[in-house]
Amino acid sequence: MELSINHYALWTGLFGGLALFLFGMDLMTGALKRAAGDYLKEILGRLTRNRFMGVGVGALITGIVNSSSVTTVILVGFISAGLLSMTQSISVIMGANIGSTVTAQILAFKVTEFSLPLIAVGVLIAALANRNVWRDYGHMLLGFGLVFYGMGLMSDSMAPLRSYPSFTEFVASLLNPYAAILVGTAFTAVIQSSAATTGIIIMLAGQGLMTLETAIAIALGANIGTCATAGLTVIGKPREAVRAAVVHVLFNVAGVLVWVSFIPQLADLARLITPTVDGLSTATRHAAEIPRQIANAHTIFNIANTLLFIGFTTQFARLVEWIVPDRPLSEMELLPPRFLDASLLSTPAIALGNVRLEIGRLGEYVHDMLQKAMPAAVSQSSRDLDVLEELDKPADDLHREILAYLGKISLTSLSAIEGRTLMRLAEVANDLEHVADRIATDIVTSARKRIVARVQLPPTALKPVMRLHGEVAAALRESVKAVVNNDDVLAAEVRAMKREVGLMTQQIESESVKRLSTAPKAGLTSYVREVELIEILDGIFKLARRIARSQLTVKISEGTPTKE
Amino acid sequence: MTNANQPETRGKGGVNGDSQGTLLVAVDFSKDSREAVLWASREAEHLGCGLMILHVVHDPASSPGFYRHVEVDWLRPMADLAREMMDVFLRETRAAHPSLTALATAEAKLVTGLPASRIVEVAKSINAPLIVIGSRGRTGLTHILLGSVAERVVQLAPMPVVVVKGHEEGNGTVH
The missing domain is CATH 1.20.58.220 (Phosphate transport system protein phou homolog 2; domain 2)
Incomplete structure (x- = not known):
């Protein structure tokens, strides 16, 4: 096969697109946090008294800000301030995984078509706004637009890879689910965004470059990789906050272990529940259907994991308290009166x-x-x-x-x-x-x-x-x-x-x-x-x-x- | 099981009975805790030593939101709420038992951390001759899976531990 790949276009498109995607996420999340942050924090503080409410709150906040990392970082802040306990945070962390499926579902639409209108409207609102809150709304739309535009750029630049043997060999090697999970974990940990990983696999699969099974395995890996952000946030924080970050890792790793042997079955289930697109050739239909199948598989395993583990929050808490014991109470920390008899x-x-x-x-x-x-x-x-x-x-x-x-x-x-x-x-x-x-x-x-x-x-x-x-x-x-x-x-x-x-x-x-x-x-x-x-x-x-x-x-x- | 109203009953290490050290009673503001405090106060008076009432601020895994069971300003840290609960607990217990001088002069202490290990750590740091703790009886599967703070304290403590049960007033178990 003749190789006529334009490396410059490929790499600039890929990394430029990824940079726009991440910048857009950052812009959107920042604006959402400013516009709705106080409400979200109040909801978090008030509604985490029982585990089901906790799941709901975690899903809601993550669904709104489109980032489970933001939810866990807020949680860590709350726990460090003593406003929330690690045990209360477990169900919120579980909910955050469900909330993160919203992003994948949005990305599975043919969103690239909306990117430029969103950018234009976002910039217009932000420019005309005389109140901060409207400027934030403008930035949200602009952020969304940039995310979609970044995805489009990556998708276009990577299309020629179909005929590039090294790449197809690499993707073929990911048929081993463990390798795919590892790639998903590492990539997400490095770019600190599971949404970006999901976005990329949706786009690759849409180009016919990746099977549904491989995409699912990478998405599972992304669930583990996303824990890195919270892990970095808790450095130097109180033990309770460290425990919350460890719960996040344990829950997500346990969830992956549950599914790793059932990836083909999960893929079949996703195909079964995803509506088919009629009237297209096999290849085109495949490209049209697979993004939604990935998003649905992502939603299924995250919801199923929460349902599976919600009954074991107490055991999670015990386990994590055993893994992360207290720092010793030094003589300095405890200064009991000695002479006040x-x-x-x-x-x-x-x-x-x-x-x-x-x-x-x-x-x-x-x-x-x-x-x-x-x-x-x-x-x-x-x-x-x-x-x-x-x-x-x-x-x-x-x-x-x-x-x-x-x-x-x-x-x-x-x-x-x-x-x-x-x-x-x-x-x-x-x-x-x-x-x-x-x-x-x-x-x-x-x-x-x-x-x-x-x-x-x-x-x-x-x-x-x-x-x-x-x-x-x-x-x-x-x-x-x-x-x-x-x-x-x-x-x-x-x-x-x-x-x-x-x-x-x-x-x-x-x-x-x-x-x-x-x-x-x-x-x-x-x-x-x-x-x-x-x-x-x-x-x-x-x-x-x-x-x-x-x-x-x-x-x-x-x-x-x-x-x- | 031994009747804990007989202070001469001793576990491992023994109780000196002199004024060395401070007797430690760990509380979670429950009915059992109240009984434990009363028993410990009488014992402290008998031994002629001081009394420290300790609460370890820790949201229990089995019932998250322990410190937020009443409508309170959610922006207040748990440790603050715990201190308030301790104040109310002490005020009520002292008012109900004004004759107990050890209780009237007891020091109240709050630390954060995991209850069982913190209780033992504090007991060691104040040379407590004895740890007294209330027992919330769990039964069946929950007991098998979780055990209780009292049981963990018994396992970890180098000094004798008295576990007081609320519904059998005055009774305790010396381990």
Whole structure:
């Protein structure tokens, strides 16, 4: 056979068409998310209380946005925020597979004919719209049009492949269902769109380049490959979110395992239920019927899998909890009060002494957080910042426990000086909690902005900032020590650090300005972040001085605190 | 099965009976949990040790939406709802049993994770001499397939575990 294939036309048509398809999907999905996202999220939050509703919600959302990946990414976000549980998400994930069949059904129409009108109308609406929502509707139509147009381009460019032996041999090798599944999985994982894979096989089969059986096997593979998106999304997320992604993989792999031996039967069933097109030659009829047969087979196996597995959501949950166990509760995550002994409430003086010891533990913890904050803030690592952010919760918990205990002490009969001590200790606990908050929110937010803007602290700035950080940490440590030991001299020393730290801050700020004037463009973002960091550290120093002042304000005779 | 009202009954490891450690009772706000808390409070007073009431925030696989059983703002995280349920549970139990001092001064704790392993982890971290837990009796096939959190805790815990059944007030099983 004479080979007269135009490689340039083939590859540009194929990849250009695929690029338009993916860009169109992206445009359409983005517009749909903006236009209907809030409603979809509300539906998801409200209606996932029983598994059948979950399936319905998953199918609806996926059907509307045309992407099961979007549904799973939304789910992961919800689970990470604690709004939805992994067990609730299982049925939604199952529903998402059903929803994804809508796209295949739409693509099986001879959609390429509508592509240019859709693009024209979409652009017109988006251009004329004076409200965002209409612009989004315009983009949806434009996105749809581009998807169809991309499919048309791929289809036209690949038509000559029919007479290209290497390609027909490759497709023939896919008669082995395992090979076809593998190709479907890998291709979908790489382009991150099962709709694109389905679109391509519909188009190839329509050109007579692929049998229905091979197309079904590739579509099954696409179901596995589509899990890759959720898999990438959950990196660094809480365990529950990771479990949801694993459920997605398990369900889709199990579904494929169920069908892999029955592909010919599934193909026969699809042929049986798909209306035939009369009055055409065999080859033309085949080309006209096969896209719908693929879409129908895709719909059948996805609905059948959900029906098959919906009764086993509990077992899925158990299995996935076994596969993905919890991270260990470290001593840091669990900071139970050690000195807040209820039996001491009858002797308030001793109870207050023990509160000082407990504040010492909180102070030590917050000081530790501050020590870890600077390396995490300059490491440019999101993971380090996640860890730092999580450290705030135990501090919050212990702070709450201390306040609750102080509340109980306040109900007992206190002397005037004990009453004042109680107020001051509550202030100290609050200030320590504020320090933890400033670390977990302000320092983390500033560092995240630096990561996004890709600016690092210049080495010349790093050293003085680290020195300032060291001074602030020392002030915090000493002020807490002053409260724990009821040591006024030490508290006064912390108060006296004001001048020294003030000078240091001024010096660093003036150096930053100098750097800005020498490299005004490149240095502006870096300068803003640097000043922000210095202000946060200064804020923490002020809180440390307030703690020392609280100590100085009280003249106490509470008795010796009991040691553990 | 042993009557758990007799605190001298000991499982593996034994209970010291001194003021070391804090007794841990794990709750899911059920009727069985309430009985477990009452039993644990009496036991803590008897042993002269503190009491920690723990709830592990985890949506059970068998009944998803555990924390959303009432009409609530769906944008509130589950941990918040769990804390509210814990507050109500404690308030009601304390009001019904004002004489139990260990209950009045017990520390309430919430952690997220898988219930059985988290309960044992927390128990180890606070040197609990004993874990007390309510049992929701499952029967038949569900029991064979799923077991219960209490059974898992018994398997995992290095310290004695008391399983309290709500409908036989005051009775418990020491494993």
